[in-house]
Amino acid sequence: MAETTPLYETYSRAPLRFDRGEGVWLITEGGERYLDFGSGVAVTSVGHSHPHLVAALKEQADKVWHLSNVYEIPGQERLAKRLTDSSFADKVFFTNSGAEALECAIKTARRYHFAKGHPERYHIITFQGAFHGRTLATIAAGGQEKYLEGFGPKAPGFDQVPFGDLDAVRAAITDATAGILVEPIQGEGGINPATPDFMKGLRQICDEHGLLLILDEVQSGMGRTGRLFAHEIYGVTPDILAAAKGIGGGFPLGACLATAEAASGMVAGTHGSTYGGNPLAMAVGNAVLDVVLEDGFLQNVRDVGLVMRQGLASLKDRYPDIIQDVRGEGLMLGIKAAVPVGELLQAIRANKMLAMTAGDNVVRLLPPLVVTAQDAREALSRIEQAAESLRMKSARKTA
Numbered sequence: 008m009a010e011t012t013p014l015y016e017t018y019s020r021a022p023l024r025f026d027r028g029e030g031v032w033l034i035t036e037g038g039e040r041y042l043d044f045g046s047g048v049a050v051t052s053v054g055h056s057h058p059h060l061v062a063a064l065k066e067q068a069d070k071v072w073h074l075s076n077v078y079e080i081p082g083q084e085r086l087a088k089r090l091t092d093s094s095f096a097d098k099v100f101f102t103n104s105g106a107e108a109l110e111c112a113i114k115t116a117r118r119y120h121f122a123k124g125h126p127e128r129y130h131i132i133t134f135q136g137a138f139h140g141r142t143l144a145t146i147a148a149g150g151q152e153k154y155l156e157g158f159g160p161k162a163p164g165f166d167q168v169p170f171g172d173l174d175a176v177r178a179a180i181t182d183a184t185a186g187i188l189v190e191p192i193q194g195e196g197g198i199n200p201a202t203p204d205f206m207k208g209l210r211q212i213c214d215e216h217g218l219l220l221i222l223d224e225v226q227s228g229m230g231r232t233g234r235l236f237a238h239e240i241y242g243v244t245p246d247i248l249a250a251a252k253g254i255g256g257g258f259p260l261g262a263c264l265a266t267a268e269a270a271s272g273m274v275a276g277t278h279g280s281t282y283g284g285n286p287l288a289m290a291v292g293n294a295v296l297d298v299v300l301e302d303g304f305l306q307n308v309r310d311v312g313l314v315m316r317q318g319l320a321s322l323k324d325r326y327p328d329i330i331q332d333v334r335g336e337g338l339m340l341g342i343k344a345a346v347p348v349g350e351l352l353q354a355i356r357a358n359k360m361l362a363m364t365a366g367d368n369v370v371r372l373l374p375p376l377v378v379t380a381q382d383a384r385e386a387l388s389r390i391e392q393a394a395e396s397l398r399m400k401s402a403r404k405t406a
């Protein structure tokens with residue numbers, strides 16, 4: 008990259024320039040092939056340049072790109088019907104991103120209590136280690152100082168407690184509480200799955216206190232864990248859910264799903280978006296769902312997830328000096344590094360494989376959900392080579 012850039016310098020970027028993608032591979036301008044186990048942070052859920060998605064986008068591009076939401080958009084009705092038929096939800100609002108889906112979820116919960124005559128109930132309980140996006144409300148919900156600093160007063164109405172601590176949740180409830188917002192598996196926080204008891208406890212607390220359970224499944228949803236949504240693993244049903252990332256397979260798309268009851272306050276004029284549910288996004292979103300709902304698709308996520316899990320466990324046994332722990336569900340996996348996480352990521356990259364970092368010194372593996380067992384074995388071998396190279400390096404250092 009050039010020494011000075013006209014771009015905001017908010018990202019620290021790796022000096023890699025990709026020209027095209029094919030399935031689980033990304034190819035640089037120079038023609039080098041990288042095994043992509045980052046998927047642009049869980050976004051390219053069915054791989055790069057999936058022919059069905061490419062065809063759907065091209066076909067829609069020839070018809071109409073954009074329509075205002077003052078008109079009916081059949082693609083929205085079709086995608087919403089398919090999402091509600093496959094989930095707990097009755098109602099859907101389409102957005103362009105995860106943070107916007109969360110904004111809609113938070114507004115839906117607050118507005119629900121407002122419509123019931125309780126405008127004072129606008130507080131949402133959230134959890135340490137959470138990540139919900141970068142808008143002013145979602146950085147307040149996430150509560151991480153590094154994202155809040157310098158941006159003025161933190162938006163009010165978010166009460167944060169330790170992840171996994173039901174007693175702290177109970178203690179935080181007041182007459183002003185509207186709901187509880189949680190990632191069933193914290194993504195950015197370091198691939199930290201909630202325990203089943205914790206998730207069931209949250210549902211029970213919500214039922215006892217008339218609170219809405221809001222799940223952030225922006226990362227864990229749309230098949231990532233081997234179920235359409237991660238909460239299915241826990242046997243817990245939310246009132247409101249935010250989805251994004253994998254739902255558009257690379258086209259900017261998010262969705263807020265809710266039960267009819269939870270969405271009852273969101274009447275005409277209360278919310279809107281210029282681009283949300285745009286025809287191009289709907290064409291691609293429906294195409295993604297065609298693939299994800301195909302017989303055997305989610306089974307493949309579970310099967311290949313298991314291959315990865317077992318392979319990583321064996322690497323952890325052989326390289327305890329590099330890999331401290333392995334965790335996650337399906338194809339949402341975290342390797343807690345025993346070395347600085349940046350070093351492990353670099354070593355993996357040096358073996359022409361892409362992954363992501365997360366909090367708690369974790370390397371995240373989020374491959375396209377179409378990976379095969381053979382791709383998984385290739386990835387495991389590259390991670391092993393990375394671990395081996397780090398071990399050699401530290402041996403040289405101590406020699």
Ligand SMILES: *Cc1c(COP(=O)(O)O)cnc(C)c1O
Pocket residue numbers: 103104105106107109138139140141190194195223224225226227251252
């Ligand atoms: C990525 C992410 C978001 C924010 O999504 P954007 O599309 O970047 O706004 C919110 N919640 C979770 C759990 C995420 O992983």
